[in-house]
């Protein structure tokens with residue numbers, strides 16, 4: 001498609017957009033009396049207006065039913081997480097029994113590593129990406145120490161080549177083969193939080209299995225953003241937060257995936273709790289743990305229903321739209337943003353370098369842009385003028401044009417504000 005950097009053209013794209021009315025489903029912060037252009041849905045998604053009713057329902061049931069709400073609420077609390085199985089399984093490409101919601105992301109990855117990182121003297125290494133999200137780095141370090149290994153021996157990072165911003169799939173696979181029978185686990189962020197690179201999860205999972213390792217994915221930036229096929233890709237396990245692209249609210253509950261091939265494996269250790277116990281017998285208070293067959297068998301505690309309620313509102317919205325429509329708009333609006341950036345770059349005589357892969361198959365809803373020669377004052381200018389972006393050292397802004405609530409007109413307006421911010425100084 002041939003794009004144009006004009007308000008009329010942006011409005012024409014909005015008029016063709018079948019998801020444009022979803023913008024009205026969200027609450028936007030205001031700056032200077034106008035709704036902001038929100039590019040940080042990869043950090044904290046906006047609040048869907050329908051969410052409040054889901055939370056109010058729990059508050060009312062609690063007020064009116066108290067303990068009886070566990071069984072007699074309109075949506076009973078004791079198995080509230082089962083309402084996620086269908087919609088969430090479609091979002092991540094799983095069978096309903098392979099997904100559950102519980103705890104928070106890093107906690108869930110730790111719990112899943114109890115099952116899937118069981119190092120031996122010979123097979124003890126973990127492959128991850130260089131400059132992984134800090135929480136993942138701390139998690140890897142603490143896990144290998146917990147098992148009595150040294151981080152510098154057990155953690156193998158895939159490096160970028162000199163002068164390149166992204167990691168090549170061939171380098172990941174070569175490293176997997178090189179580590180070979182010492183490799184216990186591959187665990188990578190499906191979408192890199194800094195560059196927005198989408199990894200080839202299918203090929204990397206297959207390569208890890210070929211050398212006898214388990215393969216898991218941290219899908220913090222992928223869930224609700226990328227079309228995933230976790231079951232068909234034969235991924236062993238995955239987890240994601242729900243507060244980024246899934247708009248469930250700050251620090252909210254995490255989703256997990258455990259492939260069905262592991263559901264009935266009594267040799268897999270896990271840290272158990274009563275909510276993972278056989279559903280029919282949970283309240284018999286039996287002494288021996290008998291896990292639910294399925295991802296629910298990794299549940300530990302009584303459900304945090306007040307935080308699951310906004311997440312349920314979110315997955316129902318995703319279910320209404322479907323990932324195909326979302327991905328189609330995502331690609332178009334991301335391409336339009338890229339076009340706008342390149343146009344403005346010409347007008348201000350070249351200061352930008354987009355470090356996110358240019359290939360649409362290797363990116364999703366994020367462009368990370370190096371602003372050479374610009375400083376934090378540009379970031380401050382954008383924020384003051386109603387553009388909410390994320391600034392990372394040394395000089396990178398991350399822009400997520402979330403298809404659910406960003407418009408093509410937003411992209412055009414952003415370009416004009418950006419140009420003023422650079423030329424006006």
Ligand SMILES: *Cc1c(COP(=O)(O)O)cnc(C)c1O
Pocket residue numbers: 104105106107133135136189193218220221241
């Ligand atoms: C956002 C993010 C996290 C956050 O983890 P929490 O446990 O929810 O704080 C972890 N990993 C990655 C890759 C992330 O992008």
